[in-house]
Amino acid sequence: MLIFRLPDSDIFHTLDHSQQKPVSFVSFDTKTVLDFKGNIREISKQDIDSQNISPKSKSQLIEIAKETPESYALKIAQAKEFIEKNELKKLVLSRRKLLMYLDITSEKKLSLTKSFLKFCDSYPSAFCYLFEKNGEIWMGGFSEVLGKFDKRNNSFETMSLAGTLPLAESWTDKEIEEQKAVTDYIQSILRKFSSNLKVSSTKDLISGNIKHLKTDFSAEISPESLDKIISELHPTPAVCGFPKELCAQGIKSIEHFNREFYAGYIKVETEDFIYYFVNLRCASFFKNYAFLFVGGGITLKSDSEKEWQETELKSMAVQNNLVFE
């Protein structure tokens, strides 16, 4: 079962039964691709709410150490060593926040469908989804677009989205440099595939309790190069670092968990468009706990306490929208 809502839309979608594969979830390391089959059709809020999406297995949480500000600070120190040694601009580090819901709700049960609808209301300009497949349940949603291809005129759009601050704070060199690394990377790739690249000015993008820096790109491309562009773009330095392979290795050796679908992307093909949404602000759900995946760009200017706060604020996107009844 998959339910999703496209950005800036109030129509919800699911898939009926057919052999088409209009939606695919690609993991961060691109090794896992979860295809959803069917034709895209509308689904009402009432029908969403009547779906029974709840973890079936009695998963037990035996020994997963909770990340603390101190343990995360150690990982940030390792990330900085890695950045220095390899003369990098940044590395995107993440944590898997453990949320035990039996502890916090006593008798009440988590309603994933109600949580999804609340999450969609809170983030109207985000692509939001909830799926259950092969015993796995994931929910998430964010506004970062890795690609949007218009089949009617071959135009391709993407964005550089990075840098995070609470709404009231002012941008510093740390966030500006962090986002510029993403902008430069995207630009260098798109220039290879298009001669009419347009780059916007950089603006704030507000996402709930925080803001990010965002630059938009648009270009005319040949449809044959779309797959190559996506595979060159992903993972961008908004979720990994540059050079990609070296940074992905560094991330793996520091984080010590599998990112799975977090920081991967979701491909959605409609009649006119092919979208590729970056899978951030997401969580996977089990019987009595969830993993909330949250990260941030680390540079030599990073302050570990602020980086921790940033991941806490980001985790509220999912956490504040969970509905227990």
Ligand SMILES: C=C(O[C@H]1C=CC=C(C(=O)O)[C@@H]1O)C(=O)O
């Ligand atoms: C990696 C994440 O955010 C990315 C997107 C926006 C801002 C980011 C930052 O400030 O580090 C990250 O690049 C995440 O939310 O887990």
